[in-house]
Amino acid sequence: MSALSNSRFLKMNGLGNEITVLDLRGSLHRVSPAEARAIAADPRSRFDQLMVLHDPVTPGTDAYMRIYNTDGSESGACGNGTRCVAWAMTVDPVMSRPVDRDLVLETKAGLLPVERVSDRVFTVDMGPPRLAWNDIPLRDPYPDTRTIALDTRLTNAPELQGPSAVSMGNPHVIFWVEDALAYDLGAIGPVFEHDPALPERANISFAQVTGPEHIVLRVWERGAGATRACGSAACATLVAAARKGLTGRRAVVALPGGDLVIEWRADNHVLMTGPTELEHEGILSPALFTGAA
Numbered sequence: 001m002s003a004l005s006n007s008r009f010l011k012m013n014g015l016g017n018e019i020t021v022l023d024l025r026g027s028l029h030r031v032s033p034a035e036a037r038a039i040a041a042d043p044r045s046r047f048d049q050l051m052v053l054h055d056p057v058t059p060g061t062d063a064y065m066r067i068y069n070t071d072g073s074e075s076g077a078c079g080n081g082t083r084c085v086a087w088a089m090t091v092d093p094v095m096s097r098p099v100d101r102d103l104v105l106e107t108k109a110g111l112l113p114v115e116r117v118s119d120r121v122f123t124v125d126m127g128p129p130r131l132a133w134n135d136i137p138l139r140d141p142y143p144d145t146r147t148i149a150l151d152t153r154l155t156n157a158p159e160l161q162g163p164s165a166v167s168m169g170n171p172h173v174i175f176w177v178e179d180a181l182a183y184d185l186g187a188i189g190p191v192f193e194h195d196p197a198l199p200e201r202a203n204i205s206f207a208q209v210t211g212p213e214h215i216v217l218r219v220w221e222r223g224a225g226a227t228r229a230c231g232s233a234a235c236a237t238l239v240a241a242a243r244k245g246l247t248g249r250r251a252v253v254a255l256p257g258g259d260l261v262i263e264w265r266a267d268n269h270v271l272m273t274g275p276t277e278l279e280h281e282g283i284l285s286p287a288l289f290t291g292a293a
């Protein structure tokens with residue numbers, strides 16, 4: 001029987017980005033890719049990202065988070081999921097523990113301070129963007145990642161040229177388009193996600209800049225597919241847009257699930273503000289894990 005059998009979970013969302021939160025603090029169990037896929041396969045615990053809480057690693061932090069995609073792969077960042085975890089750790093009657101200050105969460109990509117703005121709204125300090133080609137990572141050396149090249153021959157959209165690349169602790173490629181709604185994410189997204197020029201794959205965004213403080217964005221997520229929102233993609237897009245002079249350093253990013261406010265502060269940290277929503281809680285059935293190690 002899996003150590004996860006009968007564990008309590010929270011099914012949440014951040015602007016429709018489906019998030020499941022699992023609290024493994026106090027346990028040494030590490031969720032395997034097969035277990036993550038099994039949890040994703042159940043409609044009650046289905047997720048774009050599974051946020052697993054572990055005991056803190058760095059002194060002064062409140063929890064260490066492992067982030068799983070639907071396909072069982074792991075990511076270093078999930079903006080919408082981090083807000084959901086912050087809600088769980090400060091409001092949920094079972095998971096929350098009294099904290100007399102704002103939270104600091106940790107992932108394999110770094111520390112994420114989180115501030116509670118109101119009942120369901122949180123601001124996450126997503127840290128500094130990583131802009132060097134080998135930090136994103138890209139296969140080929142680029143002196144300037146504001147414009148890179150990907151092979152469009154397998155898509156039916158040859159006009160998609162010269163995207164930008166940014167890491168927010170996870171890799172993002174952003175195409176600048178005139179109409180973000182015009183593209184078939186399900187057809188084009190996987191082609192670019194798996195482009196050999198992206199050694200760790202990437203989240204693929206289609207960004208329409210509609211003003212110096214407004215961007216319309218749709219995202220094909222690495223390991224999860226088309227989602228209604230992606231917080232780290234919104235951060236990466238604002239950074240890339242500001243670097244290209246398309247926007248200022250603060251903008252509303254409008255995603256299918258709603259708006260995020262993103263600010264690239266003068267100290268190089270990117271702040272993301274947005275809501276969370278609890279859908280339901282549940283218990284992971286032992287039957288889910290038959291055959292999943």
Ligand SMILES: N[C@@H](CCC[C@H](N)C(=O)O)C(=O)O
Nearest residue numbers: 075078079080170230231232
């Ligand atoms: N939805 C997330 C980002 C998800 C991670 C991604 N699929 C990856 O593999 O990097 C967000 O809100 O940031």
